[in-house]
Amino acid sequence: MSGPSTYTPKSGFEKWIDQRLPLPRLMHDTMQTFPTPRNLNIWYTFGGILTFCLGVQILTGIVLAMHYVANAGLAFDSVEAIMRDVNYGWLIRYIHSNGASMFFLAVYIHMFRGLYYGSYKAPRELIWIIGVLIYLLMMATAFFGYVLPWGQMSFWGATVITNLFSAIPVVGSHIATWLWGDFAVGDATLNRFFSLHYLLPFIIAGVVGLHIWALHVPGNNNPLGIDVKSPQDTVPFHPYYTVKDAFYLCLFVVVFATFVFYAPNFFGNPDNYQQANPLVTPPDIVPEWYLLPFYAMLRSIPNKLMGVIVMGGAIVTLFFLPWLDTSRVRSCRFRPLMKQFFWAFAVACVILGYCGAQSVDATVAGIPLLWVARLATLYYFLFFWILMPIIGLIETPKKLPASIAQSVLGDTAAAAAE
């Protein structure tokens, strides 16, 4: 898509197709000859890994839907039937449930990589924004999916999350009732969540198409954060990055498979192996691990509406990121000050996740975690809205290399190559 196409149809048939629907040309230009910076590291392989995750979730999900029953009275038993009676049902369901966690693991690495190397900065703002949109859709999909087994955590997670909408003044409780289709989470809720859980992944796939399309206009950023200046700076996507992505994908699948086969309930919660009971809330409601940081933010605010606003604001903030960073340099490699605050931010996110998993009144070494979560929440917003704009202005970046090729090959080799 960027630059002139180098595709030459080989056969008459290819020529015929090319004049009518140039799909082979598109594939050739995006997957084969696409000029890609030669210095992409391991953290750049997660885009491909995420595509793999989406495919796995859609494939296993379609199969599970053939056996699952979206009915409050039958859902729990139908999931057990999948685990016990359906041929390889246990495998497919464990891939799907662990797949969700692996998907989020990969997406967080992908996002932090973008944050570290400044991949959201001009001219890649839209790639980032579309990416945040995908992340939002993923959270919605995962939430709907977690409700489907109709265990205790499913039910109470759905109750708590849908009740977030009741914080909206005046119309809030009507919105909640509208979402439920009843006066509480129930059969009607389960049915519509199943419908949406089946729909959203295909929307995600569509938006991923836009994400990749937007990526192929300016091309990849790279760990140096400097622009591609000459053909010396790039290699064709195939075979260089197809083979590199394949290798790291395989390593990722090793980790994935280890969870599926040897710790399939590691990310799960024992309470979800008990059927939903609308009369008894489990002593500790915990969302899935990938939502814990936001959950901790919600809990750290002692006011219902403000809690919801802060939690929503944490995600909305990400949409503004491209304009909050005032630095002229993209990569944190050359931003000594920003680098430190970046790692502090990563730590704050982990702390928030930890706090979200504990009960409200928990303490560590006498310090109430509520206050730890409050400080971490404060830092989250401080980082984006105050530190980022200021640091970009006051920081003196290190000297940037002249080109990617020079950085990779050294001065003489780069000169020789030219």
Add this chain to the structure above:
Amino acid sequence: MAAVGAAAAAWPFIDQMNPSAAALALSTVEVDLAPVAAGQQIVVKWRGHPLFIRHRTPAEIDSAKKVDVATLPDPLARNANKPDSASAADEDRVIKPEWLVLIGVCTHLGCTPTGFEGDYGGWLCHCHGSQYDTSGRIRKGPAPENLAVPPYAFLTDTRVKVG
């Protein structure tokens, strides 16, 4: 014109999400209170929600009455049997002082609070730490409103009909 038509066409698709006629049919439940001793609480299911019925001890009633309504986070009764403007004074939360009937749904995010816990002897919601007193009024924590009182009536001295 076209916009009106589009909006009108969209409405059925939006409204189908609302509770169906079956869900709207107000169900009622009758509860025998005779076996509930003072200081005990029973939980029954009503419209998919747990319903708390607590037989309050004189001490619990006393402590609920002593509270100055002006100091409460939510000054309204939230009692379906009283006008909307009724205050959160204990008298306006009950029909008979010894029987407290509440919808057991935390007004924060909908968890079911646990009875006889928290600093106020009423309920504590373990999800996010909201605390209610012996009149079911919010005293501490993120919940914005008092626990709601459903519409109910005493059929006899020991029999109550909810709904």
Add this chain to the structure above:
Amino acid sequence: MRFALRFALAVGLTAVALPALAQEATFDTKRLPVKDGHFEFEGPFGTYDRGALQRGFQVYKEVCAACHGLNHIAFHNLDEEGGPGFTEAQAKAIAAGYKIPADPNDKGEITDDKGNRLTRPGILADKFPSPYPNEEAARANNSGSLPPDLSMIEKAREGGSDYIYSILTGFHMTPPKGFKVTEGKYYNPYFEGWNISMPPPLVADAVTYSDGTKATIEQEAHDVATFLAWASDPKMEERKRTGFGVLVFLVVLSGVLFAAYRKVWADMH
């Protein structure tokens, strides 16, 4: 080896006391850490001990089944691969020993003249019948408490099999001085809140093992916890076996891909 996140959740769980205790207890009645039941099926290569499974089934059938259901298990599961290893004939005989509510007879009746529910002997396709017809009946027979169904108990409890083992062997201990056991309940410090509704279910020689194993409380607890682990996770052996093959394949594939990656990039650095 329970994992970090699980551990974190457990720590969170323990910070909350259960309702009935909050007023009287000055004790921190969080449950004690689980004891290690030394199960043969732990670890990546562990498999169920067939003897323990069969003995555990005997304990379930003769002791637990009076109050606890096993709703998700069918009799044909008993002779399936990865299970207790009963023969089909044995499984059929076990099934036939259970009375299953019958379908309406020719006259459309489901009860006999005295109003008793008509029954038929179980077959392999049947699931274990519940000890009570409904939840209310179960509570009415157990002073208001509901004995949980055991088909998924291992997965549904923090600590899994070790937890079940700890509960079953955790009775008959002297409560700390000043701790008042709630009336109608039993002291068991491995249970959250320390008051458990279940009376001590096991005694030595509660069952007579046909293989000559001495039926101590610990042995019975170990065996029935093994059986319940299988009931929760009947595909565990298949899962671990498949996983081994998949991982070997993936590691080899990784090696091949790494070689290809090095070769392609050889001239690039």
